[in-house]
Amino acid sequence: MSNRAKVQEIEDVVVKFVGDSGDGMQLTGTLFSDAAVKAGNDMATFPDFPAEIRAPLNTVAGVSGFQVHIGSSKIHTSGDYCDVLVAMNPASLKANLKWVKPGATIIVDIDTFEEKAFAKAGYDSNPLDNGSLDSYYILKAPVSSMTKAALTDLPVDTKMADKTRNMFALGLMLYIFNRQLEPTIKYINNKFGKNLPVLEANVAVLNAGYNYADTIEALPSIYNIAPAVIEKGKYRNITGNIAAAWGLLAASERSARPLFLGSYPITPATDIMIELARHKSLGAKVFQAEDEIAGICSSLGASFAGSLAVTTTSGPGLSLKSEAIGLAVITELPIVIIDVQRAGPSTGMPTKSEQADLYQALFGRNGECPTVVMAASSPADCFYAAFEAAKIAMEHMTPVLLLSDGYIANGSQLFKIPKVADLPEIHPPIAKPNDPNYKPFRRDPETFVRQWAFPGTEGLRHRVGGLEKENGIGTVSTDPNNHQLMVDMREAKVQKVSEYIADQKIIGENEGDLLIVSWGGTLGAMTSAVDTLQKEGKSVSLAHFKHIMPLPKNTANVLKGFKKILVCELNSGQFVNYLRMKHHEHSYFQYNKVQGLPFMVSDLIAKFNQMLNEK
């Protein structure tokens, strides 16, 4: 490695790759993250892509980005603002400048900064020349022309040159962050091994970018991020959607119930279905239904027939599934419904994240219609959350609504690979053939759970359905007292789940000045902010909820030890109002944001400080 630039040790860095949606920024970002992980750093990533597949070239609407936060200590979020921005064209610079820290490094493909592109991006003049970027360090790299030059001796056309520009940028960044090229070259070999010209082109351009960085003298320094202190073990990088799919497969194996997914494609949930469709070798049956309703109804049919039944969706799809969730509640059949939330209402902003489906999950059905509601906390937690959702659904014969969101579903983090044998056992209450005491709605006296009797089993023929049934024998009933009893039983059964889930944890002291309450996909940002204040010696604790309906049974204890409680969520105050209903003995402050964006750690810190300072 050249010694022209001095090596500077840094603790963490946020890098964002941005370009046109066809520029391969997602791959570039992923490979850059993988290189960091292999060098022992902790990291968190977040892709930021437009709803359109290919918006007009070089426009702000078509900008796709990938942000990664890497560091030598525990990394909780993909970072608020970036330290390094790699912009492949003027539009991507324009769209992302507001996310760049003052004084940050901006690397641009100078070849794309020409009159026509300025106009398309909405610039009046060249932003690189008019002084508007004076507070940043700008590296003008001739990415396009040097890519072409690197390919002159190879049998590839100009289209290929355009497609491999991202590798030049990646090579350059790998040099700046003091990485080895080998892991990336190995990846390219695996991906393009069968297509030699493409393989050679990508490697040549990657090397060209790396060597370019080595020879220029324009770099202020190169950076080294020491390996993080991470628990020993085997790891992989995982997104929330993949993790959720794998958690379901693990639950299927652990319960010996075959997995059935009935779903309809919807952003940002589709990747769960895509992932499960790849694993037919594990017996997963994936049915792409004609609509959201058929998705859940086919799953419910499969549940009756004895499968671990799942349907995946996002907010608008959950609306369509409401009636069938009611059917699942009254038939008391197990089903996992995963809602990967996005910004609503209606179609809203499909690629942007939000936590505003909580009311819908809790209350969005006709009649007294309780279901278990859970929320995954982080990309890796989606594995455990999906596993637990499946376990609860089957063991308690109830629908479980698992809330994820676009931010953790598409974001990634390190995942310590578990052994399936170390996961909790799952024991569904399956009825025995020819059991003379079997009755469809006979309940376990402890849990109020009925038994699961699959068609095909001898001696257990019975009927379920949407009409109210008589407790015990399960025949159709309109008896007033029986209806009251069944309503109470269904509620009690769900509440009983609180005795089978973990107690709510407090991060920090059990009493103090300020308790921060949050839930779902915001764990990373909340942890970072609370951690910062705790290190400053402030009396702040965090209670981050994963179980919402029912709440953990120690919730009242958790809430009682603090002078102030601040509930933070990416909606207008849905969880806080739920707490006001369930634990009305406290008064709650709330902090909300509904912009389709995650919390900024810096904003949270400012808010917490304000709360602590106000008397």
Added chain:
Amino acid sequence: MNNQYTITNLTVEKSETPLSKDDFVSDQMVRWCPGCGSHAILNSVEAVFPKIGYKKENFMIVSGIGCSSRFPYYVNTYGFHGIHGRASAIATGVKLANPGLSVWIATGDGDSMAIGGNHFIHLIRRNVDVNLLLFNNQIYGLTKGQYSPTSPMGTVTKTSPQGTIEHPFNPGELVIGSQGTFFARVIDSNQKMMTEVMFESARHDGTSVIEILQNCIIFADKTHAMVTSKELRDDRQLHLEDGKPMLFGKDKTKGIRLNGTHLEAVTIGVDGITEKDILVHDQYRADPGIHLMLSKMSPPELPVALGVIRSARFSTYDDLVEEQIHYAKANSKIKCVDDLLNSGDTFTIE
């Protein structure tokens, strides 16, 4: 549709002992109106299930909402009374989860062709191996008399006091247009034909739709009278039999022939017409052209075609699901979830 695919033909386990009607009679009080066509359909099902010979636990009936959809409560099998329009979707899940079941759907014209229209056409298009009994009484009965998607144009009902202004669906046309592989039509009052057709539908691999022209004695009485009445039925019913000429009329002297691009009714002996001119029914032919024409025939020009109109052999969705899983299990390196978790790009921190 891929007709080349090997059909694996998963079979439903047979009963070791002979079964009788009593094995399927439920202990629930049947609450349809006296005189309702549904009673005859129930009788036929109870008569045909023992004949089919599957283990009684392997029958499963799924329904949606409406008078017809109370059906599962009245037959002693596994049953799922679903929600409005969604029986086809629920049944698809049941069959895919356990292909060893004989799955039957009980549904009506409103349930399957209005609110459940989408699921109905996609069930048929996929050719999931289930049997669908379509109770077509051309009216919404359970909600007390509103027009349905099959009510003839001009029908006066509570929601169409001046008569309907909608063009009705012909179920056969919809089924065949949706790539249907089996379509039959029967009349509720002809229990013999109904039982025979149900038996054939059980034997057919793929979605079998049986349209049952059913009388609603309260809200649409005699709605099918132009086909079913004693005076008219000989001339207005064509009873199809595979391999037999399409003859009808009291003395079987009338027949159907193909004239150019359409069907016409002719009389043998008139204008030099002989039996050789009469079309011979081939219910198994893959091409749906003649089947579509037959399903569309309507009085007064033509009789209504009854019996099995189409029974073509194509791959079924559930067979192909099993085949893909079988292939994946045989060929994938990932045999368990531990394999999956440790596959691809992993690294160890020491």
